[in-house]
Amino acid sequence: xxxxxxxxxxxxxxxxSASTVPVFLWGDLSSSSGNSLxxxxxxxxxxxxxxxxxxNELKDDPYVIVFLEETLSVEDFSRxxxxxxISIPYLYDNLSDALYLPSVEDASRVLEExxxxxxHIKLTxxxxxxxxxxxxxxxxxxxxxxxxxxxxxxxxxxxxxxxxEDQISKLEKKGDVIAVYTARNPSWTIPDTHSRVRRQANSxxxxxxxxxxxxxxxxxxxxxxxxxxxxxxxxxxxxxxSEYNTTTGVLNGTLNFxxxxxxxxxxxxAGYWFFDTVHFVQTNPAVDEILYATDDLNALLDFSYRCKxxxxxxxxxxxxxxKVSFIDIKVQPFFGPTNASTPFGDSFNCVGxxxxxxxxxxxxxxxxxxxxxxxxxxxxxxxxxxxxDDPKGKTITINAGE
Amino acid sequence: xxxxxxxxFVLLVGLAIPIxxxxxxxxxxxxxxxxxxxxxxxxPYMWGTLGIAxxxxxxxxxxxxxxxxxxxxxxxxxxxxPRIKTKNxxxxxxxxAVAIYGLITAIVLSGMLEKYSEPFTSVSVKQQNWxxxxxxxxxxxxxxxxxxxxxxxxxxxxSGAALADAANAALFVKILIVEIFGSAIGLFGLIVGIxxxxxxxxGNQ
Numbered sequence: 001x002x003x004x005x006x007x008x009x010x011x012x013x014x015x016x017s018a019s020t021v022p023v024f025l026w027g028d029l030s031s032s033s034g035n036s037l038x039x040x041x042x043x044x045x046x047x048x049x050x051x052x053x054x055x056n057e058l059k060d061d062p063y064v065i066v067f068l069e070e071t072l073s074v075e076d077f078s079r080x081x082x083x084x085x086i087s088i089p090y091l092y093d094n095l096s097d098a099l100y101l102p103s104v105e106d107a108s109r110v111l112e113e114x115x116x117x118x119x120h121i122k123l124t125x126x127x128x129x130x131x132x133x134x135x136x137x138x139x140x141x142x143x144x145x146x147x148x149x150x151x152x153x154x155x156x157x158x159x160x161x162x163x164x165e166d167q168i169s170k171l172e173k174k175g176d177v178i179a180v181y182t183a184r185n186p187s188w189t190i191p192d193t194h195s196r197v198r199r200q201a202n203s204x205x206x207x208x209x210x211x212x213x214x215x216x217x218x219x220x221x222x223x224x225x226x227x228x229x230x231x232x233x234x235x236x237x238x239x240x241x242s243e244y245n246t247t248t249g250v251l252n253g254t255l256n257f258x259x260x261x262x263x264x265x266x267x268x269x270a271g272y273w274f275f276d277t278v279h280f281v282q283t284n285p286a287v288d289e290i291l292y293a294t295d296d297l298n299a300l301l302d303f304s305y306r307c308k309x310x311x312x313x314x315x316x317x318x319x320x321x322x323k324v325s326f327i328d329i330k331v332q333p334f335f336g337p338t339n340a341s342t343p344f345g346d347s348f349n350c351v352g353x354x355x356x357x358x359x360x361x362x363x364x365x366x367x368x369x370x371x372x373x374x375x376x377x378x379x380x381x382x383x384x385x386x387x388x389d390d391p392k393g394k395t396i397t398i399n400a401g402e
Numbered sequence: 403x404x405x406x407x408x409x410x411f412v413l414l415v416g417l418a419i420p421i422x423x424x425x426x427x428x429x430x431x432x433x434x435x436x437x438x439x440x441x442x443x444x445x446p447y448m449w450g451t452l453g454i455a456x457x458x459x460x461x462x463x464x465x466x467x468x469x470x471x472x473x474x475x476x477x478x479x480x481x482x483x484p485r486i487k488t489k490n491x492x493x494x495x496x497x498x499a500v501a502i503y504g505l506i507t508a509i510v511l512s513g514m515l516e517k518y519s520e521p522f523t524s525v526s527v528k529q530q531n532w533x534x535x536x537x538x539x540x541x542x543x544x545x546x547x548x549x550x551x552x553x554x555x556x557x558x559x560x561s562g563a564a565l566a567d568a569a570n571a572a573l574f575v576k577i578l579i580v581e582i583f584g585s586a587i588g589l590f591g592l593i594v595g596i597x598x599x600x601x602x603x604x605g606n607q
Contacts, residue, residue: 303430346431377407
């Protein structure tokens with residue numbers, strides 16, 4: 001579950017980072033680019049390419065004002081309202097000295113990198129957060145965040161077009177001015193798959209994932225057979241049967257598929273049930289093999305087995321190896337009458353609360369702690385000889401012979 | 403304070419164990435508390451190294467307690483009867499011998515600790531490694547415990563010998579015989595430990 005929560009933001013991020021936005025530059029552009037690179041509709045400009053283009057434009061150190069929409073796409077430039085008016089007429093007027101790149105990766109990030117000492121202001125419903133004229137920097141970012149509720153896209157773009165026209169006209173006295181109109185994210189995204197492909201209809205297993213028989217509850221998402229490097233999925237479940245003996249504790253359940261029939265053999269011993277073998281019978285070509293479990297499959301009597309993704313049974317005969325794998329299996333034999341609504345017992349997940357390493361750790365720590373506390377207790381028990389201690393008397397002196 | 407700590411410990415253990423056991427038993431999962439599963443799934447490295455640790459640690463504890471007891475008596479008795487000090491060093495040497503037994507066993511066991519690689523080529527390799535772990539644990543524990551009690555015993559006897567010697571010099575030699583018997587039991591432990599380790603074979607074969 002945690003994995004899902006982690007995956008979704010990663011997917012969103014990957015989609016967001018792979019998206020491109022159009023960039024419209026106009027103003028006093030360098031004359032070289034004005035002639036050669038009008039527009040490049042057929043390819044996406046990479047972030048590095050855009051950075052080079054920007055550095056080329058900005059080598060005369062003009063004043064740059066960047067209008068950042070929240071979202072923008074190529075479709076917005078050709079959007080019209082019901083009367084047929086275009087949404088961003090100001091840009092159409094400036095088409096002659098403009099550079100239009102319809103698809104740029106990471107445009108806003110590259111702009112931030114190229115801009116040194118940029119000032120960021122916002123246009124909200126209350127107006128500009130700061131006036132443009134009284135700043136001494138060469139870069140200005142205006143984030144256009146004044147979308148009103150219920151406003152159509154056309155109205156929003158029209159309003160921004162008028163706003164840009166106002167701002168640019170106020171900046172004539174700054175000298176060379178280059179304006180950039182772009183956004184952080186595209187406004188129109190097309191999900192890129194989901195095209196239907198006609199396929200040969202795969203006849204699905206009619207009984208779904210629940211293959212319960214009388215005396216056996218079984219849940220599978222699929223069964224595959226691997227034989228001589230070919231893998232085949234069992235399809236078209238045609239019903240099954242089972243026989244069991246409650247006193248001896250044996251149960252055999254048979255599942256019939258198109259590709260053959262599988263008989264699952266269980267037995268019960270010492271408070272556990274065991275899934276021993278699978279008997280695979282096929283008529284065309286004739287196969288009759290008993291397959292043994294690759295690792296022991298057992299659980300306590302009232303528990304269902306739900307451990308691995310797939311459980312496989314292999315034949316011992318190595319010349320013609322057959323391997324049947326049950327995908328996503330949950331199984332519990334009851335050795336008595338059941339029906340499809342008999343609930344599974346608690347599931348045995350092959351992982352306990354305390355694992356063996358935890359136990360060994362606890363064991364060793366217990367030993368060490370007991371040693372420590374025993375040592376402390378014995379040290380507290382040490383009594384030195386104080387019979388002859390006399391704080392007021394003469395200290396004993398012993399004359400050592402010279 | 404020590405009584406308080408022991409009672410607290412016993413109380414905690416007495417609460418934790420029934421709660422865990424009853425949880426498993428009352429949920430029908432009693433089989434999952436399995437000592438066999440624990441023994442089979444714990445690593446032989448743990449058992450082997452625990453054995454080595456026990457053999458040297460417990461032997462040294464025994465020797466230390468013995469030397470403490472006898473040393474204190476020698477020092478005390480030697481105040482009034484300085485002649486005892488040289489002869490009674492034998493008691494200290496007997497106590498130290500048990501520490502040496504433990505050290506020898508630990509060195510021998512350490513030499514037998516080998517690495518093995520996990521996907522076992524055959525079941526017998528795994529069985530051998532597991533048995534090696536258990537045998538090393540058993541040998542180490544045996545030697546350690548034997549030397550622990552031997553050291554304590556020799557120490558107490560040595561202490562008595564020193565004080566008796568201080569009172570009457572003729573007594574010392576006879577009391578020394580008691581000490582020799584005490585020391586022999588430490589030797590028994592060493593013999594059993596070394597004998598068990600001959601079965602140990604760890605590694606990939």
